[in-house]
Amino acid sequence: LFAGVADFLSSAPTVAALPPMKGVEIAFAGRSNVGKSSLVNALTGRNTLARTSHTPGRTQQLNFFDIGGRLTLVDMPGYGYAAVEKTKVEAWTDLIHDYLKGRANLARVFMLIDSRHGLKSIDTDVLDGLDKAAVSYQIVLTKGDALKKAEIEARIAGIRSAIAKRPAAYPEILLTSSRDDRGVPELRASVARLLSE
Ligand code: GTP
Ligand code: MG
Numbered sequence: 001l002f003a004g005v006a007d008f009l010s011s012a013p014t015v016a017a018l019p020p021m022k023g024v025e026i027a028f029a030g031r032s033n034v035g036k037s038s039l040v041n042a043l044t045g046r047n048t049l050a051r052t053s054h055t056p057g058r059t060q061q062l063n064f065f066d067i068g069g070r071l072t073l074v075d076m077p078g079y080g081y082a083a084v085e086k087t088k089v090e091a092w093t094d095l096i097h098d099y100l101k102g103r104a105n106l107a108r109v110f111m112l113i114d115s116r117h118g119l120k121s122i123d124t125d126v127l128d129g130l131d132k133a134a135v136s137y138q139i140v141l142t143k144g145d146a147l148k149k150a151e152i153e154a155r156i157a158g159i160r161s162a163i164a165k166r167p168a169a170y171p172e173i174l175l176t177s178s179r180d181d182r183g184v185p186e187l188r189a190s191v192a193r194l195l196s197e
Contacts, residue, residue, distance in 0.1 A: 001192050004068030006044035011061040015098040019064050021105040024195055025072040029096065030112030031122065032056035032078030035142035038178035039112065040065065040075045043187060056081045060092070062099055070195060072105075080122040101133045107194045108136050108170070110187075115141035115155050115175065119162055131168045138170040139163060140187065145177040 010019045028036040037050035037059055049065060051058060056078060063075040076099075077092045100109060109130060113119060119127075130137050139159055144152060156173050163169040174190065176183030 001068060001071065001195065002044060002188050005066075006046055006049055006068075006073075007066045008049065009064040009066045009072065011063050012095075012099075013061045014095060015102065018062070018099070018103075019072075021103070022066075023070050023072060023105070024107045025074060025103060025105045026107055026191060026194065027074040027076055027100070027103075027109045028112060029076045029100070029109050029126065029137075030078060030142070031114070031120065032081035034078060034112045034114050035178055036078065036112055037075050039110075039140070039142060039176060039184075039187075040073060042176075042178040042181060042184050043073070043191075050075045062095065071191070074099075079126065080120070097129065100130065100135055106135065107197075108138055110140045111137045112140050112142050113159065115144050115147050115152065118155055118158060127163070127166060127169070131166050134168055136168050136170060138190065139173045140183075141173065141175045143177060143179075144175045144182055145179045 012018045028040060030036055033056035037052040040050040041047050050063060059075055059077045061077065065073040067073055076096060079093060079096060113123060141155065152175055156175065159173055174183050174187055176187060
C-alpha cells in the first residue's frame, strides 16, 4: 500500500472546500506540535510531503494526500495551541469538529498523543466528542524516542485504562517515533487492515 505513490491532493480551509470523498479516508489528529505532519511523512516514506515545524500551529488547513488511489490521508491542524488569536482557534476547532463528524468515508481517526505528556484535558474533550459521534479512533503515541522503556510501559498502561470504557476507541495503542521509525510498520499494518475490512 505505502510502497505506491503518495501525492498531495488538496488543502481545505473550511468544510465547504473539502475534496470529494474517494476510497477510504483516515485522519491524523492531535494537539499542536504532537508530530502529526512528521508521522504522515514517516508513514509514506516521504520526508517533505507534509510540512512540519518546530513551532506549533504549522498546519492550518486540512491537508489531503492520496495514497495509491485507494486511501486518502488527512493531516489535520493541531488543537490546543493558545498563542494564536481566539477567532483563529475557534475557526480551527469548528473545522476539525465539522470534518470529523460529517465525513462518511472516514474509517478511523488516529489520535496522536505525545508520549512524554500523555492525555491532556483537551485530548479528553476531543475523545468525548468522537465517542459521542461514534467516530472510531485509535491512540498513537508519538516521540517514543524521547522516553525510556519503563516510562513507555507506564504511559501505555495509563492510557489503556483511560480508554478502556470508551466506546469508539480501538483497543490497540501504538507507540511510534518519526525519528527512529519505531511503530511505523505497525501503523502501516493497522491502516492496511482498514482497507481489507
Ligand atoms: P501542527 O501542524 O503545528 O499541529 O504540528 P504537528 O503535530 O504537525 O507536528 P510536526 O510534525 O510539525 O512536528 C512538531 C515538532 O515535533 C517538530 O519539531 C518535529 O521535529 C518534532 N517531532 C515530530 N516527530 C517526532 C518524533 O518522533 N520524535 C521527536 N523527538 N520529535 C519529533
Ligand atoms: Mg502539522
